[in-house]
Amino acid sequence: MKFLDETKIFVKSGDGGAGCVSFRREKFIEFGGPDGGNGGRGGDIIVEVVANLNTLIDYRYQQHFKARRGYHGSGKNRTGPDSDTIVMKVPVGTQIFDEDKETLLFDLVTPGQRVVLCRGGDGGFGNAHFKTSTNQAPRLAGQGWPGEERWIWLRLKLIADAGLVGLPNAGKSTMLAAVSRAKPKIADYPFTTLKPQLGVVYVDEREFVLADIPGLIEGAHDGAGLGTKFLGHVERCRVLLHLIDGTQDDVAGAYKTIRKELKAYSSVLAAKTELVALNKCDALTDEEIEEKAAALKKAAKLKNGQVVYRVSGAAGINVKELMRTMLGIIDTDKAREAEAATDMSQGIEIDADA
Numbered sequence: 001m002k003f004l005d006e007t008k009i010f011v012k013s014g015d016g017g018a019g020c021v022s023f024r025r026e027k028f029i030e031f032g033g034p035d036g037g038n039g040g041r042g043g044d045i046i047v048e049v050v051a052n053l054n055t056l057i058d059y060r061y062q063q064h065f066k067a068r069r070g071y072h073g074s075g076k077n078r079t080g081p082d083s084d085t086i087v088m089k090v091p092v093g094t095q096i097f098d099e100d101k102e103t104l105l106f107d108l109v110t111p112g113q114r115v116v117l118c119r120g121g122d123g124g125f126g127n128a129h130f131k132t133s134t135n136q137a138p139r140l141a142g143q144g145w146p147g148e149e150r151w152i153w154l155r156l157k158l159i160a161d162a163g164l165v166g167l168p169n170a171g172k173s174t175m176l177a178a179v180s181r182a183k184p185k186i187a188d189y190p191f192t193t194l195k196p197q198l199g200v201v202y203v204d205e206r207e208f209v210l211a212d213i214p215g216l217i218e219g220a221h222d223g224a225g226l227g228t229k230f231l232g233h234v235e236r237c238r239v240l241l242h243l244i245d246g247t248q249d250d251v252a253g254a255y256k257t258i259r260k261e262l263k264a265y266s267s268v269l270a271a272k273t274e275l276v277a278l279n280k281c282d283a284l285t286d287e288e289i290e291e292k293a294a295a296l297k298k299a300a301k302l303k304n305g306q307v308v309y310r311v312s313g314a315a316g317i318n319v320k321e322l323m324r325t326m327l328g329i330i331d332t333d334k335a336r337e338a339e340a341a342t343d344m345s346q347g348i349e350i351d352a353d354a
Contacts, residue, residue: 003195004057005156005233010064011088013118014042016144017070017080019126023137024076034131034138036073039123040080042147043067044116046087051111053091054198056156067118070144073126080123088117090154093236097153105152109159109236117152121145155232158196160211161330163234165262166243167254168215171279173197175243175313176212179323196233203323208330211237216261231265238333239273239326244296246280251292252299273329276300276308277322282315 017039024032045067065088071080096106096117106115124142131138164172176182180199197212213230234240242258244251255276263270278293293308302308309325311318 003055004060005055005158005196005230006153007056007059008063008151008153009059010149010151011045011117012066012149013045013120013147014067014083015069015147016040016042016121016123017072017083018143019124019129019141020073020075020078021127021139021141022075033136034127035075035077036126036128036141037075037078037080038073038126038129039142039144040070040073041082041123042070042120042144043083044085044120045118046085047094047096047106047108047115047117048087048089049092049094049108049111049113050089051092053089054158055091056094056154058089059154067120067147069147070120070123073123073141077126077128079126083120085120087114091156091158093157093159095155095157097155099151099153101153118148118150121147157236158198158211158233159209160198160234160237161208162201162210162239162241162326163237164210164212164241164243165234165258166215166279167245167258170215170243170245170254171313172212172215172243175241175279175311175319176210178313178316178319180210182212196230201323201327203320203327206327208327210241216258231262231269235266235269237272239275239329241275241277241322241326243277243279246278246284246289246292251278252295255296255299273333274300275322275326275329276302277311278308279311279313281310281317282312 019039020036022034022036024035026032045065065086067086068083070083073080090108092109092111094108095104097104108115122145124144127138127141130140164175166172176197176199179201182197182199195214199210200207201210211233213233242255244254248254259270276296278289278296281289289310293310296308309318309322311322313319
């Protein structure tokens with residue numbers, strides 16, 4: 001399946017159906033009176049979040065969604081049926097922006113969540129509605145209210161607990177394949193990964209989701225390489241794992257290059273908890289590992305207690321210990337988030353009592 005994380009579409013809800021002008025005509029009934037029914041409602045446009053999708057590719061080949069108008073009313077006071085609702089299914093993590101691509105309308109992060117993008121127009125009244133004591137035979141009926149229409153942008157930000165960042169060929173795909181059942185493409189040339197990959201990591205009968213995004217290069221925030229197109233997929237992560245290829249000469253420069261691109265893209269992303277790992281240690285001597293780990297620690301300005309992890313995704317060196325550390329950070333962040341939500345709800349209850 002192809003991966004698509006951004007698309008522009010047009011949505012329009014249905015217009016309301018027209019009311020009916022009709023009069024009751026039956027044998028032996030002298031004064032029948034008006035009996036025109038109301039029109040039905042136009043169809044709504046609804047977006048629903050489903051758990052088994054991870055791409056917006058369905059909206060690559062269909063960009064226009066228009067609901068039918070409501071059915072017209074008819075005689076004998078029969079109201080026209082409402083038109084069917086159009087339900088657009090999107091993956092978890094989809095954001096809906098207005099046409100300006102800046103105004104966020106909805107952020108959909110919960111499976112089963114449904115939002116109404118455009119409401120269908122109400123049906124028009126039939127002439128029976130307009131009957132009064134002074135107007136016994138109205139010949140007036142409503143045409144129905146128009147529906148809503150708009151252009152919107154759908155943007156997908158994958159939901160993952162942790163994210164992998166680094167230069168091309170830093171070993172991110174190999175690491176993802178080593179700790180999960182994901183099958184990313186692995187090769188000895190840069191930009192092997194062309195789209196984000198997700199894998200479920202199992203640690204001590206626990207699990208978390210790890211995202212691998214295509215590698216960054218210097219100038220990515222200006223569009224170099226694949227640019228920062230996929231960095232949005234790690235904005236929701238609770239911790240970043242920064243992998244550095246230990247076989248290159250300037251590991252400190254490689255670290256600084258990625259940090260510079262993260263800061264240029266988003267201050268929020270740059271402020272996330274980060275674990276620094278020297279990868280491909282199976283190809284280095286002990287002296288080279290010590291030297292490069294010290295250079296990385298200085299470049300990353302790690303404080304007391306913070307270390308440079310020495311790992312190898314291909315050989316499985318210290319990988320499980322690193323995953324346990326990441327799981328601990330994720331659990332701590334979730335607990336802090338839950339505590340903040342509890343405090344907020346208690347504050348609302350106190351204000352309500354006051």
